Structure formats: structure tokens, C-alpha cells
Amino acid sequence: MENVIIGIDLGGTRLRIGAVSSDHQMADPFVTETAIVANAEDTVRKLCELIEEYQANGYAGRVDAISIGVPSSVECDKETVICTTNIRNQAGEVVFLHTNLARQIREYFQVPVFVNNDVNNILLYDIAANHLEEKKIVVGIYIGTGVGSAVVIDGKPLEGRNGAQLDLGHIPYFGGDVSCSCGKRGCCECYASGWRLQQIREEFYPDTDIKDMFTRHREEAPIKEFIHACAHVYAVMATIFNPDTMIVGGGVPEMADFPREAFERAVNESTGRDVMAYGFDYLYSKEYVGKGVIGAAVFAQMRLETMRK
Ligand SMILES: [Zn+2]
Structure with a gap:
């Protein structure tokens, strides 16, 4: 049996565990609620037990590494989770706060x-799935409930001094005064996110199902304005990075009838002229539940290769 990497996508709501082969095929994953880990007395031990259970029931091959994606920034050691705002226990407390998640799991198995930001892993998946490994700069922006972003330069994920880079949901929109969940005002997430789309639905289209928002209302002012707000985030990043490829993903652009043409036109119009003199490709990330698990494995492969050098 071929060696595998165990990829884990520890999301805000769901936890996925899957064995991934070296050619990025995922065995049947185990899926459960993140709450099972979040509410456990010893959270990391609980996670170890679930991994063990998955191995016992599913995949018996040799494991080269375990790789976990979390909805948080991760320190440059790729072990320490900075703060999982979206994963809380029953008492409402953040579960991982400057927590070394890797150590206990490494000792156990x-x-x-390896631990990495989930959006970073998803970008690595999109790059592998679309064979963009040779590109100089790939920028991924994922608009879901919030806004996540990652950048890969010459094959390496961009990393700040502490690992807290690219907190794109909280870049300020000039003049914005809507209160953000982070405590600041006027963050882009207040204007360009699934959260905002829900708000628009409640205010203007209470009879429309969220999944039909673009199908039914894409030609109307509130949605046009929303698309412009989303385009603005991409234009800022395109202007900064002069990318080969701009990956557009997340729950919002992956919804039915997302107006791609109007969106791209708005991005192109707002992007700096020097960058637009060369342009860039748009690539739409496809909805697929295995992205986070396989992306985590791709990340581990990269790290294992660097360790071997
Ligand atoms: Zn904010």
C-alpha cells in the first residue's frame, strides 16, 4: 500500500479527516462536527482519537505526516495557531489561542x-488542481462568510514576520463606518462577504432564498453595489501583486449565477493601470468539499520536501 498524508480540515462548523495519496487523491473522508473537538476536555487529545479511529476504520497504510488546516493565522513555525475566532467551546471561549497544536499530535503518532491557515491550503489545492505550479505570482481571494486570502510567490506561500499576514477581511474601506466583528469600523468584510449578502437579503429581498440571490437580482442596484464591493478587494490585491493568476473562490463567487462578467469588468476598471497594461488570468475555484483536506496534504508535501533538502 502506498504511503499517505492525513489531511485535516478543521473548519468553523465541520471537521474533515482524509488520507491523501502522493498524486492528491483522497480516500473517503471522515466528517463530523467541529464542536466534538471544541467541547472536549482535552481538545488535542480528542483530535488524536478521531485520527486514530479514522486510521483504524479506513486507511491502514503508512502515514508520512499529518497536516491540519485551521480557520486562523498560524505562526511561522507552522505549529502554533494564533486565534480561532470561529471555533469556540460551549462557554463561548476561543478554543485555540496561541496554541501549539502540532506538538501533542506529533508525540502521539x-x-x-504541520498546521497551516485553511485558505492558504485551499490556494495550494487550487494551484495543484489547475497546474499553476510554475507561475510567478498567484493570488487567491476567497469570499465566504468572511474574506480570506493567500499569495504564492515563486512556489512559496507569502509569510509575514509572525504569520499574521493577509488579514484581508479587515483592510479598511475608506470612509466606511459599519462596525465589524473584529471591533474596528469599516473593514471590507462589512461590505464584501457572505455576511453582507445575508444582510442585503434581509433588507431588500426577504422572500428570496440566499442561493437564488444572484439568479433573481443580479441586475438590481443592491447586488450591483455588492459586486462592486467584492471587486474592490480583488483590485487592491491585483494592483499590489501584479499576478499571473487571480483565483476567485469561496461560497459567494461559487453561488449560482454569480455575475462573472460584471465582476471582472469592475475589477479591471479599478486595478492600477500599470498592472492592467499586462493583465492577468481569472480562475474560478470550483466547489468541492475535499479542497481543504487535499490542500493540507499538498502543504505537508512541500514541507517534507524542504526538510529532505
Ligand atoms: Zn474587521
């Missing part, structure tokens, strides 16, 4: 363990 005696294999290398």
Missing part, C-alpha cells in the same frame, strides 16, 4: 505534523 510519532510522525511530522
